[in-house]
Structures are given as C-alpha cells and as structure tokens.
Amino acid sequence: MEKVEVSKVVKEVQTPFYLYSRSQITDNFFKFSQAVSSLDNLICYSIKANGNLSVIKAIAELGGGADVVSLGEYKRAMKAGIDSSKIVFSGVGKQDFEISESLKCGLLQFNVESISELEMINKISSNLGKIAPIAFRVNPDIDAGTHEGISTGKADNKFGIPLNDALKIYQYANSLNNIEIVGIDVHIGSQISDLRSFEKTFSHLSKLLERLKKEKIVIKHIDVGGGLGIKYSDTDSVPDIIEYGRIIERALGDLGCKIIFEPGRYIVGNAGLLVTKVIYKKSGEKKDFVILDCAMNDFFRPALYGANHRIIPLKKKFGKILVDIVGPVCETTDTFLKDHKFDDIAEGDFCAFMDVGAYGAVLSSEYNSRPLIPEVMVSRSEFHVVRKRPSFEDMIERESMPEW
Ligand code: LLP
Secondary structure (H helix, E strand, O other), X not given: OOOOOHHHHHHHOOOOEEEEEHHHHHHHHHHHHHHOOOOOEEEEEEHHHOOOHHHHHHHHHOOOEEEEOOHHHHHHHHHOOOOHHHEEEOOOOOOHHHHHHHHHHOOOXXXXXXXXXXXXXXXXXXHOOOOEEEEEEXXXXXXXXXXXXXXXXXXXXXXXXXXXXXXXXXXXXXXXOOEEEEEEEOOOEOOEOOHHHHHHHHHHHHHHHHHHHHOXXXXXXXXXXXXXXXXXXXOOOOXXXXXXXXXXXXXXXXXXXXXXXXXXXXXXXXXXXEEEEEEEEEEOOOOEEEEEOOOOOOOOHHHHHOOOOOEEEOOOOOOEEEEEEEOOOOOOOOEEEEEEEEEOOOOOOEEEEOOXXXXXXXXXXXHHHOXXXXXXXXXXXXXXXXXXXXXXXXXXHOOOOOOO
C-alpha cells in the first residue's frame, strides 16, 4: 500500500486490523471533484462510510464537507476540521439534543424527512432565537436496483417525504417563523451501478423545482445524495463518474443552484484493506475450511448483505484449495467466502480483504467479546495506528455489577 509493505505493518500491529491508504482517498476525492467541476458544487463526504478522524481530516484538507446522521458524526466532522458551514445533517430520526447542539454550533442545512421533524426543528430554533436552514429529502419512489438492504428511494422505504406531498409540505414550512427553506435533497440507495435511476430521480427533482419556483419558494441547494457503486469483483459493472457528472449537469446544471454531493463508498471503499491471519485449516466431512482471526463482528458486510470481498494472500501462493473462508465467531453466517477456490494458504499466513474502506470498521461490534480491531493509515512511506485496539480491561471496565 503506497510505499509501505503490508507485511511490515503486520510485524508491528497485531492482526486483524484495517489499513487505509490516504493517497487513495485523496485520489478518489479528486476524481469525484473533477467529474462535477462544471457545477457549483460542494462534496459532503458521508461520514457513515468511514468515520475515522484521520479519514475525515484527509477530506477536510481537500476542502470537503460532511454528511452526518448523528451528533456523534457531527462531533467527528468538527474535530477533524470540517467547517460547520459545510455540514449537512441527514437522517430520519434526529433528536432534540442533536438539533439544538448542531444549530448552536452551525451547519449548512438539515435534510428534513417528516413534518414532525420540521416542527421540532422550528420549535428548537425558536427557543434558541435562530432560523434553521432546511431542505426536504424527497422520496421519488425509484428502485435503484441495489440489494434490498441498501435501497432507500422506494415508496415503501422509511426515508424522505413523498414526492407527491412535497409542494404542500414546502408551503407549510414556508409559513413557519424559524425555518429558512434552502434546498431539496434526495438519496435513492447505495452501490448503484445503473445511472438511469439517477437520471430518473433528477428529472423528478427538476420538475418539483419548477413547481416550487412558481410558488415563489426559492431553492439554493440541490443535494443529490450519494450512492455511486464501486467495483468489488471483476464482474461488477460500475458507473462512469464522468457520465454521472454529465447527467447531473444536463438535469440540474442550469437551475442556478449549488449541487451538494454526499458520496461515501466512492471516496473510501477501495482505500481500505482488512489484514488478517489464518489461524487454522480444517477438513470437515463435506467441506474444508480456512479459519481467520477476523470475524463477522470485525467485518459485517458478508453476513449482513451476502457481500463477497476478494481475499488475497500477502505472499504469492502456488496451487489452489477449495474452501469456505470463515471467522471464529459462533454463527454460521460468520462466513466470508463459500466454496471458494482459494490460494493454497498455510496456517500462520496473512491475507487481506480488499475494498473494505467503506462500511467496514464502522459496522463492527464486540460480539463474542472481541475488542474492536485497530485502524492503521498509510501515507507515502509512513504508517500510523489511527485507532488503537482497546485492551480486554478497557472493554470490560465500562460495565458494572450493582449489589442488588
Ligand atoms: N447520503 C445518505 C443520506 C445515505 O443514507 C448514504 C448511505 C450516503 C449518503 C452514502 O452513500 P454511498 O455513497 O456510500 O453509497 N452499509 C451498507 C451501505 C449503507 C448505505 C447507507 N446510506 C453497505 O455496506 O453496503
């Protein structure tokens, strides 16, 4: 990774650990911003994909903003140096303390998803003597053709306000004293490979904008969400980023608005490895298994979505074995690849999961009382542990045993 031998990192940091490339993150950000450079734009990196402070800092240094969905993410963004005027606050269930703290410290806009939330924001901003900038997230009822666990733009998903109700909800918001309408927002799903679903969505948006304009409701920001897919395997087809930029330019380019983007996976997905060690190999009656030292609690995408990630040995191997690659957790879904023609790896050898920079570490847990694994970042020929592994004591000491 960059100028660092992964096998050197393995000598200093105990596996399993995540390993990120800073220059890959900056390259991805640069490619994205090039593709949308003809637009007045702001790239608000979606922190949920990877919330490590060093990752966010790399993006802050490039002028990026942040898309946050909790006060925790908001605080991470601020700590890593993102300017509060570049933070959009998304999510269906913002709570009063999250709204008031972010209003006090500042933000670009709340992406509002219901009338109740709008009224809550109005009440809090009135109490604080503020005017809250808001956009509504509309649900365009579009099937983006992704895994159903990550689809968000269909009418039966919990997200956004129905497109058909948008006009009257905007009119209602316009009548509230402590609300300033600044934008419109949409996000239809993640790992999207077919650009046509974006195209359809943007055409709905531009029609809605015209109707709002007739009602004298001024929209300054169009937030088009995230969702661009990346290549996890040779057979995955991925959207062309330049074409994505052109589609937006055609649909929304001449409306005089700032276009906000919320990419997550595109910025960090291919910038992360998960480095792990083979603990044992074993032969079952019907199958052979390779047992790794990382498990579903460390990397959840395979168990959660049936996602397949390439796993490659750190040292070249000759010959192949047919195996299931599994972790040590006591669940059958703790399986990373099934019936896989794997390199003929030995016990004690190291290997790496590819493309786990997005929705990797952030989805991990301590299931089976396994402490969270470290995150390490490489930049050129240096590497640093950017989140250390807690000790067993750290993990256990958070709990108490009251004398009842
Ligand atoms: N904006 C909003 C409002 C979102 O909900 C998301 C992702 C994004 C932006 C960023 O989307 P991206 O560019 O990363 O596709 N855990 C799943 C993905 C869940 C995505 C949730 N929302 C996975 O591992 O595939």
